[in-house]
Amino acid sequence: MNPSAHSPSILALSGGIGGAKLALGLTHAMPPEKLMIIGNIGDDFVHLGLNISPDLDTLMYTLSGKSDSDKGWGLANESWTVMQALEKMGGETWFKLGDMDLATHLERTHRLRAGVSLTEITSYFCQQFGIEARIIPVSNDRVHTIVETPDGDMTFQDYFVRERCKPTVSGLSFQGADKALPNPELIETLQNQSLQAVVICPSNPFLSIDPILAVRGVREELRACSAPVIAVSPIVGGNAVKGPTKKNLRELGHPVSATAIANYYRDFIDGFIVDIQDEATAQEIQKLDIAVKVSNTMMTDLTTKIELAQTVLNFSSCCGKCTKRFKEKDSPCGP
């Protein structure tokens, strides 16, 4: 087989729930084996002795159609026998691990200890789950998102799950990111001339995308890559669809708007997709030298996920409002 036959045409950067929704749409809107998804590992942690990778798992569960679509995380038809037994024993149950989900963590932990890389393990899991797209962690090394608050630093899961995002975020750091080696497949893909687009999924910029970009060299390679980089706004109608994005924007001194997100990404994106509710921001964003596409971005069912994915793919191949950078890249739109 020609090795380039499997070189990805689309690279997506994703956190958990919101990102996984678009990733699922993409697998239906293009040949899934040509899609590579880079998962955030800043949320990864060891809990009860188990290596847990929440965002990689959300991607796996979503793309395999096994996720709990009501909750957005975890597996559908999950049972909680282990957690209930653990609770009776006075164990820690603030981080909910379903019975079937636990099998994933047990097997991951087992394989990591045997010296298998997180990339290989994730690929193995994807194969078991029948996923054709390639999901890989941004690095095989450990990166830990540290949430800085007025009361001191917190681990990501303490902030996100235990404290339900209540503490004020005064800053973020990504422990280990400066020493972590980026996934070689990611770098290779970003440098590959056959890559057609990079998609920044509608994930939390600070908690999901930044820890990916923080890994040594990733942001630089993203800036240098020849394919257009398209971000989908996680802000819709001035609100976050889910999670603490709105609160984080405020606390970190940004306006709560699609424009603020585009501005935050301006050093590496070429195009930005805003929701129809935020059409008014299009002009502002274009002034940042970013191509804009207005579209429905609310992914309420599989159809809307696929439609948004199709919009992203069309926009990346021909933006219709080409920026200088698009033109330089010989966009089919022409100069």
Next chain:
Amino acid sequence: MNPSAHSPSILALSGGIGGAKLALGLTHAMPPEKLMIIGNIGDDFVHLGLNISPDLDTLMYTLSGKSDSDKGWGLANESWTVMQALEKMGGETWFKLGDMDLATHLERTHRLRAGVSLTEITSYFCQQFGIEARIIPVSNDRVHTIVETPDGDMTFQDYFVRERCKPTVSGLSFQGADKALPNPELIETLQNQSLQAVVICPSNPFLSIDPILAVRGVREELRACSAPVIAVSPIVGGNAVKGPTKKNLRELGHPVSATAIANYYRDFIDGFIVDIQDEATAQEIQKLDIAVKVSNTMMTDLTTKIELAQTVLNFSSCCGKCTKRFKEKDSPCGP
């Protein structure tokens, strides 16, 4: 509270299933808080990243009334969701871990990693399970039973569970036992003049009792202890009630008989309880300078467990067929 108020009057050495049955009987035949049970840790192993202590768990589950009395191990009304999910992922499922059982291993692993000793963890678990007897591991250090076979060495669980005891056992060794520190509570109890008896439960002598005795100093303290040491035969009618005891006796060059067990223990026991089916062996055993009691030893229900426990307790306080050693110990039977 007077600290001696809680010093054990009966010390039992136990492996898993058979031993736990007698231990349960003892908790009903005496004040349970005066019973100390030393659990074998030679079967302990790390599996899927979890620290598993099968014999301690069987003791805990049995004494709390939560064990699966049909299987003899594990918890009653157990579910297997995690194992089923693990199987689908191609994980290792040869060692069956029930969902509720998994909570025990998760919590043990978590606490061990936090630096808590196995003794403290086991005590905590016993408290959670409402167990009044004291169950402690023979050591807080690691001891691993290694099964020697003509095809090479095997770990205990590989031999016992994965290979279902099929390989021929040519010898046994207890990795770490020579360096392991015996549980200070065990040594203190053996040296305590108020101890009334030591009971060697009807467990496999080679796989369950030997790894306890192999821990540095335990056999010597047992020999030196002032209380009578009474063993209950795991051989009934020339057969093992459960497990590979019969096969092990043969393979290791012993006759398959209650006498062979008594002889194997002769350096430290004072009394031996044989089953009524083995009454004919009583005389042979007495010739070994061991007092013998003939009794029903088949523990088919709670009543027979309690009856055997009562027999053990009566025999230890007055053997009726006192050996020299009993007499030296000022047995109430007199010289």
